[in-house]
Amino acid sequence: MILSLLYVIESADFKFVKGQTNLSWGNLSSHISKLEEAGYVEIEKKTKGKKPITLFKLTQEGREAFEKYREDMKRFLTS
Amino acid sequence: MSDSINLKQLEKRAWRATFQDGLWDIYLGLIFLGLGVGWIGDYIGLFYPFGTIILMFSIDIIAILVITLGKKYISTPRLGQVKFGEKRKKRKKWLMIFLLLNVVFSLIIFILTITSNLDQLFMPSLFTPLALGLMIITVPLSILTFFLQVPRLFVYALIGGFGFFLSELLYPLVGEPWDIIISYGSIGGSILLIGLFIFIRFLQKYPLETEG
Numbered sequence: 001m002i003l004s005l006l007y008v009i010e011s012a013d014f015k016f017v018k019g020q021t022n023l024s025w026g027n028l029s030s031h032i033s034k035l036e037e038a039g040y041v042e043i044e045k046k047t048k049g050k051k052p053i054t055l056f057k058l059t060q061e062g063r064e065a066f067e068k069y070r071e072d073m074k075r076f077l078t079s
Numbered sequence: 080m081s082d083s084i085n086l087k088q089l090e091k092r093a094w095r096a097t098f099q100d101g102l103w104d105i106y107l108g109l110i111f112l113g114l115g116v117g118w119i120g121d122y123i124g125l126f127y128p129f130g131t132i133i134l135m136f137s138i139d140i141i142a143i144l145v146i147t148l149g150k151k152y153i154s155t156p157r158l159g160q161v162k163f164g165e166k167r168k169k170r171k172k173w174l175m176i177f178l179l180l181n182v183v184f185s186l187i188i189f190i191l192t193i194t195s196n197l198d199q200l201f202m203p204s205l206f207t208p209l210a211l212g213l214m215i216i217t218v219p220l221s222i223l224t225f226f227l228q229v230p231r232l233f234v235y236a237l238i239g240g241f242g243f244f245l246s247e248l249l250y251p252l253v254g255e256p257w258d259i260i261i262s263y264g265s266i267g268g269s270i271l272l273i274g275l276f277i278f279i280r281f282l283q284k285y286p287l288e289t290e291g
Contacts (some may be wrong), residue, residue: 007086008086009093009164010163011161012162016160020093054160
């Protein structure tokens with residue numbers, strides 16, 4: 001769900017991803033950490049004015065991995 | 080096939096989430112309200128003969144402030160930040176071009192109207208206000224709805240376009256400027272109330288919370 005969402009948008013912060021996926025803070029944080037470790041998600045820390053913002057976006061590797069997953073699923077479901 | 084449709088739906092859902100704050104509804108409601116209520120300006124002698132323009136312009140400024148400041152200080156802190164992909168950015172560019180052309184077109188229609196040249200282009204009676212409403216309001220707003228992909232704005236486009244027609248129907252009963260005050264006042268007021276309802280519901284659904 002997280003990868004699907006990040007695939008269709010350019011980037012989003014924690015709050016937006018949480019709102020769209022209905023995951024708890026803890027769950028989301030845990031999943032994002034694992035995705036970052038795997039190199040699929042990139043975390044960008046910025047400031048807007050004085051307020052810190054954390055944005056997530058899929059890396060190129062993440063996009064390719066997601067596309068491969070989709071293709072594998074399609075093949076599996078149609079076979 | 081169904082997988083690509085699901086991704087499209089996911090993206091559309093994310094996009095539409097940014098419109099659930101009711102701010103676009105409040106914005107359009109205020110614009111229509113200004114179209115109607117603005118005519119009180121000259122009627123009560125407010126900065127005569129510029130009262131109508133000043134009042135309409137002031138309400139338009141308030142509408143713009145509501146949507147821009149509302150997005151920045153109320154919606155985004157609750158909903159979070161999101162940047163959409165290239166496709167949405169392209170749509171936004173086309174939207175800006177369209178809105179610019181619409182402003183120019185509306186200005187031409189406005190000048191033709193106040194110089195009384197428009198009557199010569201159309202049939203008299205109720206067809207002219209109906210055509211005006213459709214041209215200046217319904218068509219541009221419908222195109223805006225197409226770009227924004229928020230279906231309820233299309234309903235506003237339709238009822239907004241009927242405002243001139245409605246005021247023409249009211250004119251024999253209430254005269255000027257009450258015909259347009261009532262027609263656009265009620266249209267704008269209704270849309271504004273819907274917007275406020277959606278806004279309050281949004282505030283309840285998305286309370287301010289801190290991360291982690």
